[in-house]
Amino acid sequence: MIESSTHEPILECRDLCVSIGGQRVVDSLDLEVSAGQSIGILGPNGVGKTTLLLALAGVRGKDAGTVSLDGRDMARLPRREIARGLGMLTQNTRFAFDASALEVALSGRHPHIGTLGRESAADIDTARKALEDVGLDALAERSCRELSGGEQRRLALATVLAQDPAVMLLDEPTNHLDPARQVAILDRLWLRVHRQRRCQVIALHDVNLATCYCTDVLMLFGDGRWEYGPTSGMLTAERLSRLFECEIRAISDQRQTVFAVAGGAGNA
Amino acid sequence: MTGKSALPVLSVLVAVLFGSLALALALGNGSFGWPDSAVDWQIVLEIRLPRALAALATGSLLALAGTLMQVLLRNPLADPYVLGVSGGAAAFSLAGMLLALAILPIELLAFAGALVSSVIVFVLGQGSGPWSTARMLLTGVVVAAGWGALISLMLALGDDQSLRGMLFWLMGDLSYARISGWWLPGVAAITVLLMLRARSLNILAAGETQAALLGEDPRRRYTEIYVVASALTALAVSIAGTVGFVGLIVPHLMRLVVGADHRRLLPAAALFGGAFLVLADTLARNLFSPRQLPVGVLTALIGVPLFLLLLNRTGNRK
Known part of the structure; x- marks a missing residue:
């Protein structure tokens, strides 16, 4: 390169x-x-x-x-x-079959490991780190099917992070x-x-x-x-209103600008 | 997968397998005993041993085929018998024999039948709509019923010594099964080869899109799995006819014991599948001795309630 x-x-x-x-x-x-x-x-x-x-x-x-x-x-x-x-x-x-959260996260390493190879200690570390990043490190050994919707979502993200x-x-x-x-x-x-x-x-x-x-x-x-x-x-409020086809207002304080739907009256 | 060794479990399964073989050799005519005459030895070595080895090979092959089909379907209900793949293999073999195509090896005829059946079920069953297990299973069950009818038709039109054939082709029967000793290293080699690709199977079990995103070419892999699962089913059918539900019961039980990682699941399924069918056949020989049951009766008696239980459980999750 x-x-x-x-x-x-x-x-x-x-x-x-x-x-x-x-x-x-x-x-x-x-x-x-x-x-x-x-x-x-x-x-x-x-x-x-x-x-x-x-x-x-x-x-x-x-x-x-x-x-x-x-x-x-x-x-x-x-x-x-x-x-x-x-x-x-x-x-x-x-998740069609049972696997621990760590095993699911580890599947993210799949493309990096040789066809006939096994996950190395480094791969397992990477997967653990990814679980930690999404706040699931405590649930590493838990079955992926016993996780809540939000936890499953974070587990899927951990897989991509790994x-x-x-x-x-x-x-x-x-x-x-x-x-x-x-x-x-x-x-x-x-x-x-x-x-x-x-x-x-x-x-x-x-x-x-x-x-x-x-x-x-x-x-x-x-x-x-x-x-x-x-x-x-x-x-901008103008573009977003056009995009979402409803009135959107920009409200600013010193720190940031927030966009909000202009409720009520306008769209009767 | 993560440092957890599968060795203890696999050693136990090897022990179970040898135990089941020993039991199969020692048990006969409803009695148990060490052979002490030349005739007894002859019975053990020339009748019971070949039959037990045939049961072992058939059980392992069916358990492996079931495990693979469950990856294709992403569902623990897939089984070569339920999906009509065994039926296709049996119908083709029987047709080949009736049409005197004996030049072709029966395994090849069975393979053609299994492949035709797989294509029907997995292509028609998938449809164009969203993925539906119910549709796939329904297609499989109907296709299986169709093969069953064809087999009955062929047997009815064929010569009349067909009752034994009927049991063999419709239920699975090991009474006359004889295989060469080379089958066992063959089955072991297949298991090892599949284990080498087990990580890919794990990824494929996560679904087509996810598998593609993690670096597998799903279409190609699915085709490979169709072919291999059909071949394994065909081999099993050519030994013992259409023994049902082994591919359902064994992977399910083994998943409870070793988990869903195919690196552990495949060897566990192969070992336990063999042991399971050896035990089932020993039971079938001795339960109503001197009458012998076809082994398929026993596997179905265990498999059907388990299937219903699993179906109920999958249904409830949605």
């Missing part, structure tokens, strides 16, 4: 078109994700945030366009190689989590992006979390249109 690889995008898509049931939801998307970037995807329900993330991960079909990882077309890369550089937290995690890919795609990582956990998890992900020069793309419901944890924002309108730019420019 060339020294100045920090400016090279790690994940890149060109002319990416994605449909849901024949309806084009993302049209000709060009996106570059480089080290240090945390890109938030915002949009109303059903605009194709999940579909786009799955297409970027290469596990769902796309209509047109290319996605490349480290400059190589992902369609031609073996899954194993992709999994070493790209990980994704999907929206639903279901995988430790350069690009992380996160589909609503804060679902089922209480506010304190939401902030703790997003803080952890933010550290990864900034200290370790990773990058991530996060589908988020909560605009206010995007203002804190995203360097850039991609807005999806659901009819193929999209808008992309740095967070500060993108997150």
Whole structure:
């Protein structure tokens, strides 16, 4: 690799078109994700945030366009190689069979271990560290099926953290989590992006979390249109009102700007 | 997986296996005893031993096939008999024999039948809608019933000494099973080869998308598992006919003992599957001695309640 690889995008898509049931939801998307970037995807329900993330991960079909990882077309890369550089937290995690939380987290190391190899002590350490990061270290030996919804969500995240890919795609990582956990998890992900020069793309419901944890924002309108730019420019009351098709107000104090739905009167 | 050694459990299972073999050799005609005459020795070595070894190989093969199918279905209810894969193997073998295709080895005919059956069940059963266990099981059960009817038809149209054949092809029977000693190292080798890929099986059990995200190519792996599970079922059917529910009972019990990690589950299932069928057949020989039951009757009597219990439990979780 060339020294100045920090400016090279790690994940890149060109002319990416994605449909849901024949309806084009993302049209000709060009996106570059480089080290240090945390890109938030915002949009109303059903605009194709999940579909786009799955297409970027290469596990769902796309209509047109290319996605490349480290400059190589992902369609031609073996899954194993992709999994070493790209990980994704999907929206639903279901565990069909019993396994301890540690074993589930350890499955994140799978792409890094030789086909016939076993997990090393270092892999187990990584998995334990990941459980600690999501606050599940005390439950390491607990069966994954005995965990609550929020705990299962954190366990799924620990698996991706153990995988430790350069690009992380996160589909609503804060679902089922209480506010304190939401902030703790997003803080952890933010550290990864900034200290370790990773990058991530996060589908988020909560605009206010995007203002804190995203360097850039991609807005999806659901009819193929999209808008992309740095967070500060993108997150304005006017744009958000247009995106979500309801009046959204920006309220500022000295520390931050918060967006809120203007309730009541306006939308009778 | 995480430092926990499976060795103690596996040693116990090896001991259980040898114990079951010893019991199978010593028990006969409803009596138990050490052989003390030349005739007794002949019975033990030439009748009971080959039959016990056939039971061992069949049980291991079915338990391994069941374990693999449960990865495909992501459900503990999958079993080669319930899903009609055994039935397909039996119907093809029988048809081949009736049509005098004896040039082809019976294992090959059985494999073709098992493969056709797997494709029907796993492709039609999956459908285009959301993943549904009920749909898959229903397809399997109906396909199994169809094979059963075909087998009955062929037996009815064939010559009349077919009652024994009926038991063999529809229930599974070890009365006349004879196998070469090479089967055992063969089954052991298959188990070891599968264990080498056990980590991939663990990942695949997490579902198609998750498996792809963790670096497995699910389509390719699923195809490989279809083929291997069909081949294992076909081998078992060519030894003992369609013995049911071993692939359901054994992996389920072993998961309770060693957990769901396939590195431990596969060897445990192979060992216990063998021991289980040896014991079941010994029981089948002796329970109503001098009458002999087909072993499939016993495995079904144990398997059906367990299946219903598991079905009820999976249903309740949703």
